[in-house]
Amino acid sequence: MNAWARLGRQVLTALRDTGRALVLLAEATSQVVFVFSRQNRSDTLHQMFVSGIKSLGVITVVAFFTGMILALQTGLEMRRYGQEVYIGSVVTLVLLREMGPFMTGLIIAASVGSAIAAQMGTMVVSEEISALEIMGINPVRFLVMPRLVALAVMMPFLTLYTNAIGILGGAIVGYTQLDVSFIAYFDNCTRYAENKDLLVGLFKAFVFGVIVVTVACHQGFATTEGAVGVGRATRRTVIISFLTILTMGYFLTRMFYK
């Protein structure tokens, strides 16, 4: 097969997979009405706990150090012009608009998304999905929908938390290394940031949550070839989620900041 044919096949496969993932998302969305049913409510709460509360540790570390790095790098440059007092504004705007949802999305894709793909893949391989179908249980309602709702709800909250910890990290660097007082730092944090920055960032987080669950469940359900297939589904979930989050992040930014 020549290179063009191979490329063509890869494009067709990507289009087919995208179509299937979107169909899965549509089906899961149509099942959201059952989220409070006795079969789904406890699992949805459990998924919120797993994807939200259990991710706080890693998010805290990443957000704190990202805020510190951001403050240090920009602060050192701004000090050359005597403007280091504005690092609060820079850190806040960058986190609210881009880095907060983006970092949270990547962390959740790598931790929660990969776990979902591995779980779904294992369930396919061990015939648990087939068992659900035979029992008359819709796997999309039973498995995908609770995870979709959980991440769509938790991602904005996690992003808020990321933003807060990142800003705090920046404040500590500002105070200890750039001689910017906490009062000046936080005063600048709120001076230039608008509600729009916060809300667009939270909307991005919501979209990224939906992307992670859709990709993870689609890859998990498409698993074949046993343990090797589960590993492949997990790896593909992380890669596809990263690329989609990055791409969608750009287009969402373009949509809201013209």
Place this chain on the structure above:
Amino acid sequence: MIRFEKVHKRLGGRTVLDGVDFEIAPGETFFIVGTSGAGKSVSLKHMVRLLTPDSGRVWIGDDCVSEARGRLLEKIRTRFGVLFQGAALLNWMCAGDNVGLPLLERTNRPEEEIEALAREKLALVGLETAYDKMPGELSGGMRKRVGLARAIITSPEIILYDEPTSGLDPVTSRSIDQLIDNLRQGLGVTSVVVTHDMHSALAIATRIAMLDAGRIVELGTPAEFIKSPNEKVQQFLQAQYITQRGAWEKTGTL
């Protein structure tokens, strides 16, 4: 009850079912035997439309399951209970919740009633004390029995068993055989069992079909099967130390 009409299926570029034709009567314990890759599990999956034939039809009563969709397919599937090879228990639920799951999902029965029924079915398979145990805490035989309890909790007309005794010791295997036989005798359930285990087949089957390379090469009662002149059948029996004379004799008890 179940009818295959010239069913053909290719998977991964290989013919797995090549014009398979057979009929299973209500109340039968019908065994499908054969070597690995002969098409046994694929046949089973066609009965509940986990696979669709490339050509031919599969009938469940008056319904053509191979062409059924939506509500009709759901309705046909409610007639079945399936025991999967690895039991297919959901690992995050305890044994009791696994057993009660079909009722919790498909009916509006109160949870207390579902729990009582799950306990009753677990007792029926000899696992009275396993209700709160997680699947990871159960042995292979126990997992299969929990799977069987889940398969029968909705009182299905037909139960499909995919390798119910594989990986089990002979004593546990015979206890599973006994459960299958009890279900037929006690509840009149139609059973379809896919297995390599000829000892099970000869002990409890009403009829045995042997698949080889996607075709049925022998079909008959255990007594007819063991006397089959077919070379493949004799090879399969001899590989399990079963000969026409002597080595195997049905005792009437398990």
